[in-house]
Amino acid sequence: MQKKDELYRGKAKTVFLTDSDDKLVLFFRNDTSAFDGEKIEQLERKGEVNNKFNHYIMQKLEAAGIQTQVEELLSDAECLVKKLDMIPVECVVRNIAAGSMVKRLGVEEGLVLSPPTFEFFLKNDALHDPMVNDYHITAFGWATQDQIEEMKRLTFAVNNVLKPLFEEGGMLLVDYKLEFGLDADGNIVLGDEFTPDGCRLWDKETRKKLDKDRFRQGLGSVVESYIEVAKRIGLEL
Numbered sequence: 001m002q003k004k005d006e007l008y009r010g011k012a013k014t015v016f017l018t019d020s021d022d023k024l025v026l027f028f029r030n031d032t033s034a035f036d037g038e039k040i041e042q043l044e045r046k047g048e049v050n051n052k053f054n055h056y057i058m059q060k061l062e063a064a065g066i067q068t069q070v071e072e073l074l075s076d077a078e079c080l081v082k083k084l085d086m087i088p089v090e091c092v093v094r095n096i097a098a099g100s101m102v103k104r105l106g107v108e109e110g111l112v113l114s115p116p117t118f119e120f121f122l123k124n125d126a127l128h129d130p131m132v133n134d135y136h137i138t139a140f141g142w143a144t145q146d147q148i149e150e151m152k153r154l155t156f157a158v159n160n161v162l163k164p165l166f167e168e169g170g171m172l173l174v175d176y177k178l179e180f181g182l183d184a185d186g187n188i189v190l191g192d193e194f195t196p197d198g199c200r201l202w203d204k205e206t207r208k209k210l211d212k213d214r215f216r217q218g219l220g221s222v223v224e225s226y227i228e229v230a231k232r233i234g235l236e237l
Helices: 046-063 100-105 134-139 145-168 222-232
Strands: 003-009 013-018 023-028 031-034 039-042 070-075 078-082 089-096 112-122 171-182 188-191 199-203
Touching: 023 046, 031 046, 046 070, 046 078, 046 145, 046 222, 089 145, 112 134, 112 145, 134 145, 145 171, 145 188
Parallel strands: none
Antiparallel strands: 003 013, 013 023, 023 078, 031 039, 070 078, 089 112, 089 171, 171 188, 171 199
8 A cells, every 4th residue: 555645634643645545544643732732742652652552442443343444554653544534523422520521510520420421522623622412513514313323322332342441451431532434335434543642541549640631731651651551451562
């Protein structure tokens, strides 16, 4: 597979075209950003760690019957993926109250949510990713009601796979965001990534933060924590 021109450059990944119309290359950079790009740093090995972590998690999800766009690792920081027509919303499941939920609703960080909550956010950095609902999504034509229900179903299916995986490693899956797209046949497919950049993971006993909150809050040892998470779930980096 031949990598060609750059298609899109995000905050932490670059997407490249290939000589195949239905395949893309994702390049995970060492860039680390927070607060809609207001805080940016280069962290050594982060691109490699996230690329391999993402591939590992997507393999676990594929084995559980959840279709993903990831095809194969190409190098330490690159993977081959199916081309998707991405739906411009983020699907967020929260098992424990943290982050923006605490600020918005005034609830205590660490409150266990039963049942887990689901939220949609519009992918728009300029607007700071505002929360939206089913009505917005259908009214603006971002997705159909059937596609919305499928995204919800798959997002909770991911929870059923990954929550016990992290728990076996002595961690709590606090919350996470997912993005979906449509493949050439119109199927809803999990896209983008699942890494500690896009979820919250706490040590089960100490509640130590092991995710990108370490970067957001200036706690240090960001990549080291990502590597620790990987090791706990059986991935040596």
